[in-house]
Structures are given as structure tokens and as C-alpha cells.
Amino acid sequence: MTKNIRDYLLLTLKGMAMGAADVVPGVSGGTIALITGIYEELIFSIKSINLKALKLLLSGRPAAFWKAINGSFLLSVLLGIAISIFSLAKGLTFLLHHYPILVWSFFFGLIVASAIYVARTIKAWNAGAVIAGIAGIVIAYFITVISPAEANTTWFYIFFSGMIAICAMILPGISGSFILVLLGMYQFILGAVGDLNIPVLLVFVAGAAIGIIGFSNVLSWLLKKFHTLTIALLAGFMVGSLNKIWPWKEVTESFIDRHGEVRPLAEKNILPTTYENLTGNESLLWGAILFLVVGFVLIFVIEAASKKKR
Numbered sequence: 001m002t003k004n005i006r007d008y009l010l011l012t013l014k015g016m017a018m019g020a021a022d023v024v025p026g027v028s029g030g031t032i033a034l035i036t037g038i039y040e041e042l043i044f045s046i047k048s049i050n051l052k053a054l055k056l057l058l059s060g061r062p063a064a065f066w067k068a069i070n071g072s073f074l075l076s077v078l079l080g081i082a083i084s085i086f087s088l089a090k091g092l093t094f095l096l097h098h099y100p101i102l103v104w105s106f107f108f109g110l111i112v113a114s115a116i117y118v119a120r121t122i123k124a125w126n127a128g129a130v131i132a133g134i135a136g137i138v139i140a141y142f143i144t145v146i147s148p149a150e151a152n153t154t155w156f157y158i159f160f161s162g163m164i165a166i167c168a169m170i171l172p173g174i175s176g177s178f179i180l181v182l183l184g185m186y187q188f189i190l191g192a193v194g195d196l197n198i199p200v201l202l203v204f205v206a207g208a209a210i211g212i213i214g215f216s217n218v219l220s221w222l223l224k225k226f227h228t229l230t231i232a233l234l235a236g237f238m239v240g241s242l243n244k245i246w247p248w249k250e251v252t253e254s255f256i257d258r259h260g261e262v263r264p265l266a267e268k269n270i271l272p273t274t275y276e277n278l279t280g281n282e283s284l285l286w287g288a289i290l291f292l293v294v295g296f297v298l299i300f301v302i303e304a305a306s307k308k309k310r
Contacts, residue, residue, distance in 0.1 A: 008076045014038055015080020020088045022081070022169050022176055023190075029081070030170045031238060035114045035299055040223060042077060043170065045070035046216035085193060104247035105288035109295030111245055115238040117299055122228055122235075129232040136236020143179075144244035153188060155203055161185045162207025167215040171237060247288055248272050 003011075014036045018029035033039040048069045057065040066072070095103050122129055161183050169176030180186040192200040222230040249267040272285050 003072070008072060011038065011073060011076035012080040012083075015077035016084040016088070017080075018077070019081035019084025023085060023088070028169065028171060028237075028241070029176070030234075031111065031114050033170070034234065035117060038077065041070070041073060043216050043219045043223065045074050046170075046212055047220040049213055101247045101284050101288050102291045104245055105291040106295040108242065108245045108247055109292035109297075110299060111238050111242060113296040113299035115235050118231060118235040118238065122231055124228065125232075126228075129228050132229040132232040133236040133239075136233040136238075137240040138236075140237045140240025141243050142240075144241060152184065157183075158185070158189075158200060158203045159207035161189070162204040162209075163211030166208035166212045170212065170215070170219070171234070243269065247292075248274070250274075 014032070017036065018032045021032045022029040030039065033042050053065055053068045056062075056068060119133075161180060164183065165176040165179045165185075167176075168179040177186060180189055189200075189204060191197070192204070219230075246269045248270050250270045251267050272288070
């Protein structure tokens with residue numbers, strides 16, 4: 001289907017939403033891509049960047065190369081992601097630092113609704129789909145409870161971190177930022193973005209480029225051959241990730257960042273009432289419920305709008 005300028009602007013906005021989600025440990029840009037209806041096109045477009053497409057470029061046929069890789073689509077989405085990472089990252093960091101309960105409540109509602117939305121797209125929940133869904137829940141939950149590693153700032157490890165994190169970023173429910181936390185690289189990479197540390201960013205992006213092209217081939221093959229099982233697995237990933245996104249937490253281990261501020265390193269989930277007893281702030285509960293409902297309803301508003309457009 002031919003796209004117009006309005007469509008590409010909308011794709012850029014969706015990319016911005018993906019970028020904003022990717023900055024937050026526990027929220028996946030892949031989830032946003034899935035609920036905004038661009039996930040499969042994104043995977044297949046990335047997969048099309050291969051030797052065959054590169055031959056078109058090297059043989060002096062840039063227009064054919066651009067068409068082969070769905071270049072306008074990819075450029076719009078990647079532009080939105082870049083805008084978000086370099087502009088909204090600081091804003092999201094501020095909100096998470098000052099209003100964590102409200103932000104996580106919004107994301108929790110968003111992910112719950114997203115999992116329901118994705119599960120509803122599976123027309124036949126057979127035994128295979130159920131097993132795939134349960135496997136997704138178990139895998140994602142296990143990832144959320146792994147203890148973070150120590151930072152390693154060698155060039156190879158930065159490159160490796162880019163490869164692994166980008167694969168998680170395009171998987172709904174598994175956060176690339178959280179993978180960076182597990183690898184001990186989240187603060188380091190976020191600092192490199194804030195300081196525009198070009199050498200570090202170039203090595204990280206090089207690893208991410210190789211990782212996403214390779215992994216997109218695997219995902220596109222799975223979506224072609226085992227579509228229902230793959231979608232069930234992705235829905236399970238989102239459900240399993242809810243453990244990480246639960247708004248009410250008690251810090252069990254912390255560290256001091258490069259600005260001298262105390263940041264949480266390890267946390268455990270607690271009940272809202274327990275959190276209120278710890279902080280004495282009872283008014284947050286109703287605000288959290290409100291934001292959770294808003295996040296939940298937003299997904300189905302987007303779904304209704306996309307159906308109307310179709």
C-alpha cells in the first residue's frame with residue numbers, strides 16, 4: 001500500500017513512542033511496535049537489509065536498494081526512535097526519578113492491555129499456542145529476576161551489549177534497557193548518550209546493527225513458519241515482564257551514580273499498602289490506579305482507531 005506524508009509522520013510518532021519505551025528498563029519498544037500495528041513490517045523490513053539489497057546499492061541502483069529495504073518506512077521509524085532517545089530520555093528519567101509509582105502504573109496498565117490485545121489476535125488457542133505462551137511467561141519472568149552484572153567498558157563488551165540489547169528491544173515484553181541493566185551497562189550507555197560520547201555510541205550502534213539484522217532474520221522466519229506460536233510466545237513475554245513493571249517496590253540494594261545520586265540496583269515487589277506504610281504517602285494509590293486505567297484504556301482506544309482507519 002502506497003504511503004503519503006501523513007502516514008510517514010504517523011510512523012515517526014510511533015517510532016518516538018518506541019524510543020521512549022526503549023529508554024525505560026522494563027518496557028519494550030517491541031511492545032509499542034506490536035500494539036501500533038507496525039511490528040511485522042518492521043521485522044521484515046530490517047530482514048530485507050541483506051547481501052542481495054547491498055548489491056543493488058553497490059551496482060549504482062540506490063532507488064532499487066531503497067525500495068528493496070522499505071527505506072522510507074525504516075527511516076521514518078528510526079528517525080522517531082532517535083528523536084525520542086536524544087530528547088525524551090532526560091524527561092523520562094526525571095519522571096521515573098520523581099514520580100516512579102505513577103509512571104510504572106501507566107506502563108503496567110499499558111502492558112496488561114497489550115498482552116490481552118495480542119492474545120486476541122490468535123484465532124485458535126491450541127495446545128501448541130498455550131505451551132508457547134507459558135514458555136514466554138517463564139522466560140520473561142526469569143530474565144526479570146536475574147541479578148545485574150558489574151559494568152565492563154571494554155570495546156568488545158560495548159559492542160556485545162549493543163548486539164544483545166537490540167535483540168531484546170524488538171521483542172515485546174523484554175526490555176533492551178533492562179538487558180543493559182543486567183549486563184551492568186545501562187548507566188554507562190545512558191551517560192554516553194547524554195554526553196554524546198561518539199566513540200562509545202558508534203561501537204554500541206555497530207553491535208546493535210549487526211544484532212538486529214541477524215535476529216530479524218530469525219524472527220521473520222518464525223513469523224512466516226510458526227505465526228500463531230510466535231505471537232503466543234510474544235504475548236507470554238509481555239505477561240512475564242509484568243513482574244519487572246509492578247509499580248510498588250522496596251529497594252534492597254542501591255548504588256551511587258556518576259552524579260553522586262543514590263539509585264536502586266535491586267528491588268522486590270511489595271503490596272501497595274506495604275509501600276504506603278514505608279513512605280507514609282497514601283494519596284499515591286488512587287493516582288496510581290488512575291494512571292493504570294488510563295494506560296489500559298489507551299491500548300483499546302488505539303485499536304479502535306486503527307480499525308476505523310482500516
